[in-house]
Amino acid sequence: MRYIAVFPTLTLAQKAARVLKAENIHVEVVKVDSTRTRRGCSWGVAFDDSKLLGVRMTLSNNSLSEREIIKE
Amino acid sequence: MIYLDNAATSFPKPPEVVAEIARCMTEYCGNPGRGSHKLAFAAAEKIFDCRVALCNLFSAEAPENVIFTQNATHALNIAIQSLAREGAHFICSDCEHNSVRRPLEYLARERGCSYSLFDSHINDYYRNSQKICSSIASLIRPETVAVISTACPNICSARMPLDEIGALCRRSKLLFIVDGAQGAGHFEINMKLSNISALALPGHKGLLGPQGSGALIVSSSFPTMPLTFGGSGTASLDAEMPLELPERLEAGTLSTPAIVGLEAGIKALSSIGITKIGAHEAILFQKAHRLLSEIRGVTVYAPRYSGSVISFNIEGIPSDRVANLLSERDICVRGGFHCNPLAHNVLGSHLHGSVRASFSPFNTADDVYALADAIRTVARGKYR
Numbered sequence: 001m002r003y004i005a006v007f008p009t010l011t012l013a014q015k016a017a018r019v020l021k022a023e024n025i026h027v028e029v030v031k032v033d034s035t036r037t038r039r040g041c042s043w044g045v046a047f048d049d050s051k052l053l054g055v056r057m058t059l060s061n062n063s064l065s066e067r068e069i070i071k072e
Numbered sequence: 073m074i075y076l077d078n079a080a081t082s083f084p085k086p087p088e089v090v091a092e093i094a095r096c097m098t099e100y101c102g103n104p105g106r107g108s109h110k111l112a113f114a115a116a117e118k119i120f121d122c123r124v125a126l127c128n129l130f131s132a133e134a135p136e137n138v139i140f141t142q143n144a145t146h147a148l149n150i151a152i153q154s155l156a157r158e159g160a161h162f163i164c165s166d167c168e169h170n171s172v173r174r175p176l177e178y179l180a181r182e183r184g185c186s187y188s189l190f191d192s193h194i195n196d197y198y199r200n201s202q203k204i205c206s207s208i209a210s211l212i213r214p215e216t217v218a219v220i221s222t223a224c225p226n227i228c229s230a231r232m233p234l235d236e237i238g239a240l241c242r243r244s245k246l247l248f249i250v251d252g253a254q255g256a257g258h259f260e261i262n263m264k265l266s267n268i269s270a271l272a273l274p275g276h277k278g279l280l281g282p283q284g285s286g287a288l289i290v291s292s293s294f295p296t297m298p299l300t301f302g303g304s305g306t307a308s309l310d311a312e313m314p315l316e317l318p319e320r321l322e323a324g325t326l327s328t329p330a331i332v333g334l335e336a337g338i339k340a341l342s343s344i345g346i347t348k349i350g351a352h353e354a355i356l357f358q359k360a361h362r363l364l365s366e367i368r369g370v371t372v373y374a375p376r377y378s379g380s381v382i383s384f385n386i387e388g389i390p391s392d393r394v395a396n397l398l399s400e401r402d403i404c405v406r407g408g409f410h411c412n413p414l415a416h417n418v419l420g421s422h423l424h425g426s427v428r429a430s431f432s433p434f435n436t437a438d439d440v441y442a443l444a445d446a447i448r449t450v451a452r453g454k455y456r
Contacts (some may be wrong), residue, residue: 009306009319010105011136014120029116031108039309043105 003052004044005020005066006032013043019062025051032072036070046072074403079226079254079381079410079430081276081283085333086340089280093333102326105223105305105319115328122335123318129338130252130271131262132289139288139296139318140326144253145171146270147288150321151249152176154297155217158184161245163211164220165192165232167415171272172220172251190219194230194374195418201233205240218247218269223255225415227428229357229379231259247294253277257341258380259350269294278349278380278432280341281334284327296321301437320394344433353431354378356440360429363444369451373419373426383419383426386451391427394450398427401446405429 007013013029021029025047032042044066047055052069059066075083098119102111104119123135132138141147150174152162159442160179164172179185191207193199208219219241223232234250241248247269254408255261257278275285290296298313303324305319314320341349341446357378364370369387386394391433409416409425416422429443 008316009136009304009314010116011120011318013117013125014315015135018120018124029113034308039310041306043306 002041002046002072003047003049003055003069004030004032004046004072005055005069006037006042006044007064007066008042013045016059016062016064016066017045019064020045020047020058022054023054023058024055025058027055029071030072032070042067073372074442076429076431076435076439076443077404077406078435079277079428080406080430082278082280082432084434085282086280086337086338089282089333089336092336093282093329096329096332103325104328106303106325113147118332118335119326119328122331122338124288125335125338126273126287128131129342130256130273130289131264132271133162133263133292136317137290137292139290139321140331141272141288142284142285142327143273143276143286144251144274147286148172148249148251149175150216150288150296151270151272151290151294152179152220153299154295155247156183156297159215159218160185161213162187162218162220163190163208163216164188165190165222167192167194167225167230167412167418168220168222169226169251169253169415170411170413171253172222173414176220190231190416192225192232192418194225194228194377194415195420197376199230201236205236208237208240209244212244212246216244218249220249220251222251222253223261224379224381226254226412227381227383227410227415227421227426228374228419229377229381230374231255231377231379234261234266234268238265241269242267254381257346257349258353260346263289263291263354274428275330275334275337278341279334280337280432282330282337285330285334287334288321290317298323300324341433345419349433350379352433353435355381356431356435356437357382359440360443363440364447367444367448367451373421380432381428383421383428384447385421385424385426386447389450391425392412394427394447397450398443398446403443403446405443
């Protein structure tokens with residue numbers, strides 16, 4: 001199963017992806033299903049559920065605030 | 073063809089720039105930040121690469137603070153108009169391009185703002201940063217919101233003391249907007265060290281990218297307001313533009329070919345090294361200054377500043393006429409006022425403008441010799 005950390009913009013999702021990749025966490029930038037967001041088109045990084053803690057910590061350490069984390 | 077109009081736009085472009093644009097147009101030019109297919113993502117990744125390259129080159133805070141624009145004028149308009157409110161006062165140098173002067177004039181006429189000019193002292197033999205900063209300090213009022221300065225005017229090579237002006241802005245709690253049009257790619261500009269709040273850049277001049285590329289880089293505290301409104305590929309159900317940079321200021325489809333070309337230009341530039349480029353251009357300037365000064369009837373303006381731009385006139389021959397005569401000899405320079413009447417006022421060339429020759433890393437000493445030979449011939453015709 002994968003989670004998606006949703007970001008306000010594509011650029012912030014890309015930045016998050018590069019930060020996470022630098023920590024050897026495999027992620028993929030994805031467009032989030034628009035029906036699952038309240039504001040329409042959104043972007044995020046998808047990752048394996050086993051990486052949830054590492055993703056949260058890495059994002060926090062780099063002052064990157066995801067809007068929410070949802071199941072893919 | 074000898075091309076000496078690099079202050080208008082650099083030419084030729086490095087082969088890597090041409091190759092990357094062609095690759096983009098044939099292999100991956102999807103619409104970045106819109107769809108979720110491979111070509112859209114490929115384009116978006118290349119665009120993010122360019123944000124990172126610009127962020128690193130100018131020591132900006134973060135890649136998301138890099139906003140792509142059509143050119144430096146577009147970037148300056150976003151920065152200046154973001155600060156427009158009734159009563160706002162701006163301070164800018166007395167040698168600003170129309171890309172600064174005209175937005176300020178518009179805001180003064182239509183939005184209740186005002187502006188004052190500080191003395192850049194570019195024609196003062198004893199110019200120093202203290203004199204310039206004193207001039208700025210004397211103009212600060214309670215309602216002043218920002219100081220705007222070019223990194224270097226477009227008709228001479230007099231660099232502005234950005235570190236010192238930035239420090240003054242920090243002490244005075246003012247925003248600092250820099251027009252990097254003639255500085256970027258010619259000498260180091262460091263947003264952190266110079267306390268620059270907003271840096272406007274053309275991609276197609278010293279950064280060696282294609283026309284149609286440009287950027288505004290802002291500090292996180294800079295209060296941005298969109299100049300254009302529309303699709304941003306994010307939060308599509310909202311009626312307002314998103315709050316987050318850079319999408320907040322990038323309505324509509326970005327020019328992916330221009331941006332990937334810009335990134336290739338930055339790579340080419342970095343492989344040579346900005347310091348090396350600056351030194352090369354200064355040598356060409358000094359050679360040009362020495363040769364042109366020896367010609368009867370030629371006046372070189374602000375000759376003590378060596379850099380990428382040299383301006384001069386031949387007595388009695390209009391600058392545009394000189395440029396046309398050089399064009400007949402396959403030498404490209406620019407005559408007239410260079411969209412900068414303020415700087416021509418300061419240099420004393422306000423009546424007829426000047427002939428401007430401007431260098432790139434690809435010019436050689438032979439180009440300068442050819443320029444001097446042609447000017448000698450044109451001047452001889454006048455003095456025969």
